[in-house]
Amino acid sequence: MHLLIPYAASPEEGCQATLPSLQLPHLQKLLTRLSPEPLDAGDAFSLSPPHERALAKALALPASDGLIPWAAQQAQQHPALTKLTGAWAFLTLCNWQAHMKEVTLRQLPMQDLPSTESDALLQAMQPFFAEDGLTLYPFEPGCWLVHGAALATLPTASPERIHGRDLTPWMPRGAQASGLMRLLSEMQMLLYTHPVNDAREARGALPVNAFWLHGTGVLPPGFGTPSAPEAPTLVNALRDAALCGDWSTWSRAWVALDAEHGHALLQAHKRGEAITLSLCGERHAQTWHSQPQSLMQKVNGFLRPQPIQNMLKQL
Template sequence: MSDTTHLLIPGAASASEGCQQAQQGLALPHLDRLLARLSPHPAQSDDGEETSFTPPHERALARALGLPAEDGRIPWAAWHRHQQGLSTNGEAWAFVTPCQWQVTTDHVTLRDPEQLGLHESASRALLAIVAPWFAEDGITLHYDQPTRWLASGPLFANLATASLERVLLRDVRAWMPDAKQARTLHRLHSEMQMLLYTHAFNDERTARGLPVVNSFWVHGAGALPQPVPAPSAAPSMPTPLRDAALREDWRAWAQAWAALDAGPVAGLLRQAEAGAPVMLTLCGERNARTFHNAPRSLAQRFQGFFRPLRAADMLHKL
């Protein structure tokens, strides 16, 4: 429904031990009351794995926007360009994030690109250095943001890529695109590491005490479906829970939940109590669960009277 207020909450739960401990003392009274008023919306919910390329909240957001939600193949870069009013020319696009891979004997960890201290001029200078190498493989790079460029090329048409959130602060080797399908990207990764290892760009950064940039991550690849989905209101998607979960700061995560419960969740509850159509999507690392205030059957109401759905129980299912 176009007039439905949709609140989509990423990072609502995690299977990690720290999160499980943080949940034990978590009080979410407004979420409890809201869930008691809503019904499950199976058509908008899904099950996944922690190893899927696309996190649940991205799948949920894609469905809400009318985009394909196949794992690793949501065309976020093409959608971003379309939202800017720029033509995609029917081509496949992808995001390319310059980053640092920290290599040890048993891990290749992707450090947070936001910690690189890249500003626009440095990012554009780096793009000019690497763009010719990408161009040799039919990939055209375009500046978008300091830690995110756009890329176009046939390579991205059917390429499954892992969300940056999935690989952030983790070993990249578990999240690399299929070796056969992405042989070009694997080679480019090697070439960029060799190119940038002794490049003056990084020498200058090292002299200033800044982290070196030695690699990149491709994500959000694909072409938009035709016809392009009609514009629709995007769900409200607060990210404090997700941000705290990515840092594994579970104290901040619990504080963020308390703030969300008192703010956006309480606001959605007031709308539901006033009879307005609302939708709530809770997303963990594996699953997404959506609820709405559609009419409930007599059996559902009877069961809910004796065993109302509690926030604590729902978080364990994410």
């Protein structure tokens, strides 16, 4: 049983001020009985957030920054695409807003985008991507799969990294990104005059004026075989409040999460089940396992338990 918790903490001032009063009795007790792995250290500008890195490692996926092959994993599960090997990406349609000194996202993914509009945009954009050896496949309205060799080594930022931030530092870099940036400029011109956007603006919906590429990379050989590890339980109860900086709501969600999932994990440990816990913040991820502890570890855990609030501050 593996419990993976994204947005367990943040270096933001509001979160740090909330942590000292945060009471998580079940996970606090559990951590005194588990053994930690080495810290998975990143920084606030890592393209892949800590919870994505932790999930990738648990699934035996490559975890290189910006090259976790989430799109390739999804394509492998798509009946019509399973025979297509190689590199994949997600392309998510979105709305960018230009300010005096920065460009930010107003919507990602797009709201009120029916499949008919998504399909019409895919058909219009496909020929331009084909010129660069890239093929678009529908996945969800407003989110497509892209297949092509150029995506194998192109690091891209997770959409969660760009939420509420200036996009400039997160844009793909280097020579391998030049084709993508040209495509982006061409698509912005195409979208500006596309009938889909005329219809959207007529009904008061935001126009589609850009896209974000993410989840790039290639699956390792043999991925998805029957011996593949079981997926962790990903609990996203803290995500929305953390992304909005609403730390009082985040704190209440943490208490509820501990009461439900923390309690269940503690009971599983008491039954002798093998358990794993991953707490992921803005920069780092820390994972603990149930494994035999030395007498000294048990004594220290009982007499000098490290407050979970201190652990969370380090994430």
